[in-house]
Amino acid sequence: MLNFIVRRLFHAIPVLLGVSLIVFFGMHVIPGDVAQMILGDKATPQTLAHLREQLGLNQSILVQYWEFISHAVIGDFGTSLRTQNPVWQDIWIAFPVTVQLSILSLLVALAVGIPIGVRAAVKQNGWFDNLAMVGVLVGISMPVFWIGLILMMLVGVRWDLLPISGLLSDGLALRRITGMTVVDSLLTHNMEAFWDTGRHLVLSTLTLATIPTAVIARITRMAMLDVLQQDYIRTAWAKGLRYYPITYYHALKNALIPVVTVTGLQFGALLGGAILTETVFGLPGLGRLAVNSILYRDYPEVQGIVMMSSAVFVLVNLVVDVLYAVVDPRIRLDREIEA
Amino acid sequence: MSETRAAGRETERHLVLKRLLGSANGRLGLFITLLVILFALAGPSLTSYDPIQQSMMDGLQAPSAAHWFGTDEFGRDILSRMLYGTRVALQVGIIADGISLVIGVLLGLVAGYFDGWLGTLIMRLMDVLLAFPYLLLAMMIVAILGPGLRNAMIAIGVVYIPQYTRLVRGSVLATRELEYVVAAEISGASHWRIMTRHILRNCYSPIIVQASLTFGSAIVQTAGLGFLGLGAQPPAPEWGAMLSTGRSFILQAPWICTFPGLGILVSVIGFNLLGDGLRDALDPKS
Numbered sequence: 001m002l003n004f005i006v007r008r009l010f011h012a013i014p015v016l017l018g019v020s021l022i023v024f025f026g027m028h029v030i031p032g033d034v035a036q037m038i039l040g041d042k043a044t045p046q047t048l049a050h051l052r053e054q055l056g057l058n059q060s061i062l063v064q065y066w067e068f069i070s071h072a073v074i075g076d077f078g079t080s081l082r083t084q085n086p087v088w089q090d091i092w093i094a095f096p097v098t099v100q101l102s103i104l105s106l107l108v109a110l111a112v113g114i115p116i117g118v119r120a121a122v123k124q125n126g127w128f129d130n131l132a133m134v135g136v137l138v139g140i141s142m143p144v145f146w147i148g149l150i151l152m153m154l155v156g157v158r159w160d161l162l163p164i165s166g167l168l169s170d171g172l173a174l175r176r177i178t179g180m181t182v183v184d185s186l187l188t189h190n191m192e193a194f195w196d197t198g199r200h201l202v203l204s205t206l207t208l209a210t211i212p213t214a215v216i217a218r219i220t221r222m223a224m225l226d227v228l229q230q231d232y233i234r235t236a237w238a239k240g241l242r243y244y245p246i247t248y249y250h251a252l253k254n255a256l257i258p259v260v261t262v263t264g265l266q267f268g269a270l271l272g273g274a275i276l277t278e279t280v281f282g283l284p285g286l287g288r289l290a291v292n293s294i295l296y297r298d299y300p301e302v303q304g305i306v307m308m309s310s311a312v313f314v315l316v317n318l319v320v321d322v323l324y325a326v327v328d329p330r331i332r333l334d335r336e337i338e339a
Numbered sequence: 340m341s342e343t344r345a346a347g348r349e350t351e352r353h354l355v356l357k358r359l360l361g362s363a364n365g366r367l368g369l370f371i372t373l374l375v376i377l378f379a380l381a382g383p384s385l386t387s388y389d390p391i392q393q394s395m396m397d398g399l400q401a402p403s404a405a406h407w408f409g410t411d412e413f414g415r416d417i418l419s420r421m422l423y424g425t426r427v428a429l430q431v432g433i434i435a436d437g438i439s440l441v442i443g444v445l446l447g448l449v450a451g452y453f454d455g456w457l458g459t460l461i462m463r464l465m466d467v468l469l470a471f472p473y474l475l476l477a478m479m480i481v482a483i484l485g486p487g488l489r490n491a492m493i494a495i496g497v498v499y500i501p502q503y504t505r506l507v508r509g510s511v512l513a514t515r516e517l518e519y520v521v522a523a524e525i526s527g528a529s530h531w532r533i534m535t536r537h538i539l540r541n542c543y544s545p546i547i548v549q550a551s552l553t554f555g556s557a558i559v560q561t562a563g564l565g566f567l568g569l570g571a572q573p574p575a576p577e578w579g580a581m582l583s584t585g586r587s588f589i590l591q592a593p594w595i596c597t598f599p600g601l602g603i604l605v606s607v608i609g610f611n612l613l614g615d616g617l618r619d620a621l622d623p624k625s
Binding site for chain 2: 014015016018019021022023026027029137138140141142143144145146147149150152153157267268269271272273275276279280290291294295297299302305306309310313314
């Protein structure tokens with residue numbers, strides 16, 4: 001098992017090196033003077049020279065790449081041109097917001113998507129199945145930013161049930177420990193903040209959960225249809241077991257493997273969705289940070305955000321790979337024989 | 340000989356169309372797709388309002404007989420902007436999906452056919468592209484090229500390349516050892532001829548299905564970039580950008596945000612249905 005994890009980790013290194021090449025050279029193929037592009041036409045020669053110095057643009061490109069990658073491995077991406085903070089610090093503040101939103105949405109998607117998929121498969125072609133499949137189609141095709149706006153318009157504005165932006169109401173203070181408001185409020189036993197941030201997160205979580213819920217429901221249904229036809233399920237029915245143990249214990253256990261795969265693959269899409277969701281609901285996460293830095297042409301920050309997110313994404317895929325082995329002993333066995 | 344072959348192809352096409360129209364989903368998908376194309380082509384003649392021209396007197400009007408979908412903050416007719424937006428969406432789909440299709444298929448063909456170091460190199464490059472979260476990669480490309488509809492389409496096009504490459508490489512690997520390919524090789528056909536005339540022909544079905552599904556995704560993603568302010572810039576009648584500006588008027592004029600989103604949703608549903616329908620029609624086995 002450990003062998004397998006180590007091997008996958010080594011496989012991730014060239015991929016991340018490739019990512020760093022694209023991120024670094026991408027910013028350097030821009031025709032013209034980067035410093036001029038960042039500062040605009042009104043820049044004086046002095047400020048231009050200063051910025052070039054700050055970005056290290058006077059050195060040869062290979063030296064620059066070496067500087068970039070050797071600092072990047074320890075998480076140092078230089079200073080943000082926009083906020084004047086170290087890039088890692090801006091990311092450090094924004095990242096937990098995105099992680100919290102993504103995890104909550106994924107939990108909602110699993111909690112809603114799996115039962116829908118199971119029920120749809122068990123009653124294949126029944127009214128529930130048909131309704132669920134229409135829902136799945138609409139969910140998969142949904143522009144996240146639009147469903148966010150619609151929820152905001154109806155639930156937040158028209159019915160005035162939930163707050164529509166931010167993470168905490170004004171006047172509420174919360175000590176920062178992890179940066180994830182839900183976790184921090186629990187850690188500090190601040191129940192008022194817990195309920196408040198919970199209410200703030202409902203709409204954004206539902207928005208971001210739309211697509212993964214649909215995808216998970218669809219894949220669960222497909223996997224269950226496959227599993228339910230197998231002999232051991234017929235045996236389980238024949239020996240008189242009931243509906244719940246059969247579907248949720250015997251069948252779902254084997255149907256979960258593709259669900260784990262797809263959930264892992266969803267993570268990349270989830271991050272994209274998070275960027276849009278954060279923009280709709282004004283959440284100070286990584287997505288907002290990325291959009292602002294791009295509009296400001298804050299290259300060090302863009303590089304830092306893209307590198308960081310890709311590293312996390314690669315890591316998540318690795319965890320998913322390991323999870324397979326946990327969920328499905330057959331895979332583990334195969335791989336060990338292979339190794 | 341060639342006549343029978345042409346006739347065979349004709350019947351096969353006929354059969355696929357029949358199967359596609361035989362399923363309710365396929366029919367609906369095809370119907371929506373044709374509707375989108377129709378609106379894109381005939382849009383300008385269906386409305387008398389200019390999509391860009393401002394008319395401040397008519398600002399923020401609710402839907403009425405004169406303006407079915409209401410007007411935006413500059414008094415522009417939403418319906419007319421929607422119709423022109425269909426044109427933009429279709430163009431986005433064709434260009435973005437076209438970029439990923441052409442480059443992705445070509446790379447996939449080469450990677451599968453020359454399965455040595457060249458193939459490995461291409462596939463490693465695809466691994467790297469897939470290591471970026473989709474939208475973030477697109478945003479980075481836009482950051483490099485600069486915001487705007489054209490660059491957004493290029494960015495989304497690049498993002499979807501690996502999907503085609505993986506798909507085509509897989510099919511090529513499965514096909515290239517088949518007897519008829521070996522026969523073509525022995526009879527002295529060039530690599531290019533074998534790749535395009537013998538192998539590629541056998542990969543058409545999955546490519547067509549992928550193209551239809553990617554078409555929808557490309558429209559949503561490009562609209563997403565527009566919404567973030569990185570795609571089409573105002574006053575262009577692009578659905579994502581329309582939502583972005585309409586956001587500020589969500590209290591007074593909810594209709595500005597409602598209709599462009601519906602436009603995206605319905606057309607993407609159409610392309611997804613068409614893709615699923617085509618998959619069933621082209622490959623009845625699965």
